[in-house]
Structure formats: structure tokens, C-alpha cells
Amino acid sequence: MNFLAAVGAAFLGFLAAAGRIVLFTLAALAAMARPPWYPRQILRQMIDIGYYSLPVVGLTAIFTGMVLALQTYTGFSRFAAESAIPNVVVLSMTRELGPVIAGLMVAGRIGAAIAAEIGTMRVTDQIDALTTLSTNPYKYLVVPRLLSGTLMLPLLVLVANVIGVFGGFLVSTYKLDFNPATYIQRTADFLETMDVVAGLAKAAVFGFIVTLMGCFHGYTSRGGAQGVGAATTYAVVSGSILILLFDYILTEAFFSR
Amino acid sequence: MSKIEIRGLKKSFGRKVVLDGLDLDVAERESLVVIGGSGTGKSVMLKCILGLLEPDAGSIKIDGREVVGLSSREREKLMQKFGMLFQGGALFDSIRIWENVAFGLIQGRGMDRKAAKEIALSKLRAVGLGPEVAELRPSELSGGMQKRVALARAIAAEPEIIFFDEPTTGLDPIMSDVINDLIVKCVREVGATAVSITHDMASARKIADRIAMLHRGRIIWQGPAAEIDSSGNPYVEQFVHGHAEGPIQMEVRTR
Numbered sequence: 001m002n003f004l005a006a007v008g009a010a011f012l013g014f015l016a017a018a019g020r021i022v023l024f025t026l027a028a029l030a031a032m033a034r035p036p037w038y039p040r041q042i043l044r045q046m047i048d049i050g051y052y053s054l055p056v057v058g059l060t061a062i063f064t065g066m067v068l069a070l071q072t073y074t075g076f077s078r079f080a081a082e083s084a085i086p087n088v089v090v091l092s093m094t095r096e097l098g099p100v101i102a103g104l105m106v107a108g109r110i111g112a113a114i115a116a117e118i119g120t121m122r123v124t125d126q127i128d129a130l131t132t133l134s135t136n137p138y139k140y141l142v143v144p145r146l147l148s149g150t151l152m153l154p155l156l157v158l159v160a161n162v163i164g165v166f167g168g169f170l171v172s173t174y175k176l177d178f179n180p181a182t183y184i185q186r187t188a189d190f191l192e193t194m195d196v197v198a199g200l201a202k203a204a205v206f207g208f209i210v211t212l213m214g215c216f217h218g219y220t221s222r223g224g225a226q227g228v229g230a231a232t233t234y235a236v237v238s239g240s241i242l243i244l245l246f247d248y249i250l251t252e253a254f255f256s257r
Numbered sequence: 258m259s260k261i262e263i264r265g266l267k268k269s270f271g272r273k274v275v276l277d278g279l280d281l282d283v284a285e286r287e288s289l290v291v292i293g294g295s296g297t298g299k300s301v302m303l304k305c306i307l308g309l310l311e312p313d314a315g316s317i318k319i320d321g322r323e324v325v326g327l328s329s330r331e332r333e334k335l336m337q338k339f340g341m342l343f344q345g346g347a348l349f350d351s352i353r354i355w356e357n358v359a360f361g362l363i364q365g366r367g368m369d370r371k372a373a374k375e376i377a378l379s380k381l382r383a384v385g386l387g388p389e390v391a392e393l394r395p396s397e398l399s400g401g402m403q404k405r406v407a408l409a410r411a412i413a414a415e416p417e418i419i420f421f422d423e424p425t426t427g428l429d430p431i432m433s434d435v436i437n438d439l440i441v442k443c444v445r446e447v448g449a450t451a452v453s454i455t456h457d458m459a460s461a462r463k464i465a466d467r468i469a470m471l472h473r474g475r476i477i478w479q480g481p482a483a484e485i486d487s488s489g490n491p492y493v494e495q496f497v498h499g500h501a502e503g504p505i506q507m508e509v510r511t512r
């Protein structure tokens with residue numbers, strides 16, 4: 001009986017949290033629909049999320065591409081299919097690894113930073129102060145971050161794709177003795193627009209999720225420094241889990257037919 | 258008609274009852290000071306009036322209009338009437354001092370940045386801060402300076418109703434007096450309605466037309482500032498004279 005009660009309580013807690021997130025999202029979308037918009041804030045967030053994430057995303061992308069080529073080689077050479085390396089690298093990067101890796105890196109970098117910043121503003125009454133200065137905190141704080149995340153992550157993923165493919169190219173030509181021209185030829189031949197577009201659509205969804213989790217956990221944080229710390233952790237953990245969950249859902253929607 | 262009319266205001270956090278049927282009226286162009294022990298709910302009362310906390314029960318009227326349960330768009334418009342100095346300052350730490358002071362003018366009212374900066378600088382001067390401070394960030398100022406910036410921000414848009422939550426706490430005696438004068442000026446010259454919270458009786462005597470005492474979630478005494486010493490109320494007397502012994506039992510637990 002006690003066990004059932006515990007399970008039930010956890011489940012109810014989960015439903016309540018999900019409900020709060022949905023309400024928060026609806027409020028944010030409603031705020032997005034009506035002016036005023038804050039171009040300065042949007043620009044600042046775009047630079048923060050897009051430009052300053054480039055090094056992290058670029059580094060992870062190049063190693064991912066390199067590892068991908070190497071692993072494919074060691075696996076595929078067992079049945080003499082090494083020539084498929086360019087296809088495997090470019091399809092894995094654009095459809096799957098580009099969006100997921102960039103999404104996870106941005107969840108760590110941006111999701112955490114957003115939760116910490118908004119959380120601190122919450123516990124020091126700065127969000128209340130915004131309201132008393134006739135400024136809607138959803139419009140001033142949440143909307144610019146959601147917009148920037150949704151718009152900038154696809155751009156980051158585009159860059160990550162190029163760098164990742166380049167990483168695979170480096171390993172294949174220098175270490176595995178591929179002919180550079182053939183490699184590039186095969187990469188281009190097998191890539192379809194749909195692969196890239198679907199990857200970028202995933203990226204937009206992931207960008208929204210990461211910034212939403214950061215904003216939600218920051219906005220609802222309470223209880224001083226400890227509360228802000230917890231909000232940061234929740235933002236990263238829930239953002240990462242939701243990315244992987246939605247990755248599956250979107251892959252199912254785009255590619256399984 | 259009173260500017261602010263509160264009836265039966267209740268607010269609890271979990272099982273802890275903070276406001277328990279509070280009634281209070283503030284007349285137009287009046288300066289009311291609310292006193293009361295630490296943790297009795299003075300800040301919570303101001304936040305309920307501003308709609309930052311949702312009351313559990315009761316009615317709050319501003320200019321005769323009910324404001325409990327307003328939509329967020331109406332609330333935004335209503336906020337144009339208000340200025341609030343938060344107890345902790347609540348300055349925006351990612352922007353410069355003058356942008357903090359001008360925030361309500363630029364974001365809230367759409368004034369252009371240059372004109373708003375002029376006003377911000379003059380408000381900073383009024384609280385004893387020079388233009389060299391204007392370009393700094395809040396974290397570069399001392400606690401007392403931050404408080405004064407927060408005060409400048411609260412009065413920058415010349416609101417009709419201003420709430421000051423402990424305006425002089427953490428200031429030296431001279432600066433406290435400058436701030437007291439400034440509050441008096443806001444009420445007498447600009448014609449604002451002010452509600453201030455303070456523990457500093459000298460400040461209360463100087464800025465108050467009327468004083469109200471909050472205890473156990475209700476207003477237990479109110480009257481003209483001049484009568485504070487002859488209130489005949491043992492709670493008020495204990496508070497004004499700062500005696501540890503008396504009807505107010507401080508909840509000090511020894512473990």
C-alpha cells in the first residue's frame with residue numbers, strides 16, 4: 001500500500017510539473033504574439049547563444065566527425081564496405097549527430113546560464129521590479145531567449161555539419177588513404193536536401209526546448225543560492241532528456257515510412 | 258474616496274498565516290508609514306497591493322477600482338501609477354546605473370534614450386549620486402548607494418503612488434535625512450501618495466502624516482504621526498521605545 005502511494009505521489013507530481021511547463025509555454029507564446037518586442041534583448045541573446053557557442057559546438061563536431069569515420073572504417077572493413085564511409089559520415093552528421101550534439105552542448109552552456117541568470121533575478125526581486133516598471137517579464141526575459149534559441153541552433157547545426165563532415169574527410173584522407181576528390185564526390189552524391197532540412201528542423205525544436213527549460217526553471221526558482229543552483233541542474237538535465245526524447249519522436253516523424 | 262482601500266486581505270504561505278484579514282485605507286496625497294516587527298508581513302502586504310503576490314482572500318481597490326484578479330495586460334497599465342522601492346534594491350545587475358533608473362521611462366513608457374538619460378541623471382543627483390556613478394554597474398556600488406539608486410528608479414517616472422520598503426535601512430544618518438526629505442518632497446511637492454515601511458522611528462516621525470502598526474496579520478493601531486507617543490496602545494509603545502519586554506513576544510527560540 002505504501003509503495004503504491006509513493007508511486008502515485010510521484011506520478012501526480014510529474015503531471016503537476018508537466019502542467020506547469022505547458023502553462024508557462026502558453027504564456028510565453030502569448031507574450032511572443034503581441035508587441036512590444038525588445039530588439040536589443042533579442043540581439044544580445046542571439047550573440048550569446050549563436051556566436052559564443054561556436055567554439056564548443058565546432059570542437060565537438062570535428063571530433064564527432066573524426067570518430068565517426070574511424071569507427072565506420074573499423075566496422076565496415078570487416079565486410080569490405082569501407083567505401084560507404086562518406087555516406088555514413090554525412091548522413092549521421094546531418095540527420096542525427098549534428099542536431100543532438102549541438103543541442104546537448106547548448107543545453108549545458110546556454111540552458112544552465114539562462115536558468116542561473118533568470119533564477120538570480122527571481123530570488124533578488126528583479127523580476128518583480130520589472131513588473132512594477134510596466135515591463136512584462138515574459139516579453140522582456142523569456143521571449144528573446146526562446147526566439148534566439150529557436151533561430152540560432154539551426155545555424156549552429158549547419159556549421160557543425162560542415163565541420164563534422166570535414167573531420168571525417170580529414171581522417172579518411174590522411175589516415176585511411178581515401179582519395180580526397182572521390183570522398184567529396186560521394187559525400188555530395190548521397191546527400192539529399194531532406195536530410196539537411198530535417199536536421200535543421202530538429203535543431204530548431206531543440207533550441208526551443210533548451211531555452212524553454214532554462215527560462216522555466218529559472219523563472220520558478222525560489223529559496224536563494226541553493227534554489228538557483230537546483231534550477232540550473234534541472235534546466236540541464238530536463239533539457240538533455242527532452243532533446244533525446246524529441247529526437248526519437250522527430251526521427252520517427254521525418255524518416256520512418 | 259481613498260486612493261488605496263484594503264478590506265479583509267488574507268495571505269498565507271503553506272500553513273503559515275501572514276496576513277489575516279487586514280483592513281487599511283490610504284488617502285490621496287497622504288504619507289502613511291507602516292511599522293511592525295520583523296517578519297509580520299509588511300513587505301507581503303505591499304506585494305499583494307502590487308499584484309506580485311496573489312491574495313488568498315479580500316479586496317484591494319485603487320482609485321475605487323478593484324484590482325485583485327486583474328488580467329496581466331490591465332495590470333501592466335495599472336503599474337504606470339506605481340513606483341516601488343524594494344527592500345533589497347532589486348537593481349538589474351546586467352545594465353548600467355542610469356539605464357536602471359531610466360528603465361521605466363524607456364521600456365515602460367517608450368521615451369527615447371537620450372531624454373530618459375537626462376531625467377535619470379537628475380534623479381541620481383536628487384539622491385546624492387553624481388554623473389560618474391551613472392556609467393557603473395550595480396555590483397560596483399556599496400549597499401547604501403544601491404539603495405539610493407533603487408530609490409531614484411522608483412521615483413523616476415513620477416508615479417502617483419510610491420511604496421518605499423525600508424528606504425533608509427543601511428544608510429548613514431545624514432544620508433537617511435536626505436532621503437527622508439526627498440520622500441517628503443515627493444508627497445508635498447509632486448503630490449504623490451506614499452506608503453513607507455520603516456523600523457527607523459526618527460524617519461517615521463519625519464515622513465509620516467499617519468502611522469499604522471501591523472501585528473499578527475492585522476492593523477492593530479493607526480493614527481496621526483503626532484499621536485504615536487500617546488497612543489495608549491501597549492504594543493505601539495513597546496515598539497516605539499524598543500523594549501524587549503512587553504506584549505509583543507519575539508519568537509526567539511533557544512535551543
Ligand SMILES: Nc1ncnc2c1ncn2[C@@H]1O[C@H](COP(=O)(O)OP(=O)(O)OP(=O)(O)O)[C@@H](O)[C@H]1O
Nearest residue numbers: 270273275293294295296297298299300301302344
Ligand atoms: N515568497 C514567500 N514564500 C514563503 N514565505 C514567505 C514569502 N514571502 C514572505 N514569506 C513569509 O512571510 C512572512 C512575512 O514576510 P515579510 O517579508 O512581509 O516580512 P516583513 O514584515 O517585511 O519583515 P522585515 O521587516 O524583516 O522586512 C515571513 O515570515 C516570511 O517567512
Ligand SMILES: [Mg+2]
Nearest residue numbers: 299300344422
Ligand atoms: Mg520586509
